Amino acid sequence: MKYLLGMRLPESMNDWVIRDATGPGHNRRYFTRGALMFVPFLVVALLLPSPLWVKLTLIAMMALPAIVFLGGLRSIYLQELLADNGLDPHIESGKQLAEHERRAEVYEHKYRHRAA
Template identity: 55%
Template sequence: MSSQLREHPNTVERVEYLCGRHLPDSMHEWVVRDAAGPGHNRRYYTRGILMFVPIIVAILVIPTAWWVKVAMILLVMLPAGFFLTALKDIYLKHLLIDNDIDPDIQTGKWRAEHDRRAAAYDSKFRSGPRRYA
């Protein structure tokens, strides 16, 4: 079977995808599910934290007290967590654009919540001109 007809990447393609490689058009649905489907936040943060594992291992082999090691790890992980959170939407759009997918796609849960809030706003504030007595 040709790699162009498959809907899921194999292990090598998945690693290349995580490194920024473009997947074939037949795998667009998989990319959307990976980037914006159920569990996408967990996958995003796991991938982001895995980049810091070598740094954490290097800190753990330094011969010093345990509380110094914990403090150094926190000095690395706290800013990393803030930056991961701040850049999540930018990463998602970049990932989708790299795979030739509409970058404005959102998760179904987000869309349902947005529609619910928009309907509540419309019913409260856009029900026609108010008459003040």
């Protein structure tokens, strides 16, 4: 719970924090945690005395912007999470690192071999 509330974990947990923030499934975990924050609002919307279509429309009006903001702020949240735990905030996930290396290799092949 301390981790989810933004508190620093002991240094012995740094490997776990890196795996949680950048390892396989990190996007799924991030969006699940973000969605859980909106569950109380959704329950209140379902308890309102109104037709079902009004409740569903209200839920959609709350959920869609929430998903957009969660997606837009994902990288900032992960950088802050890593920095709060005393880690390099620019650690890349395995997929991001592989894509970065692939692009660097294409660039080297396309532009750098001409300089010689």
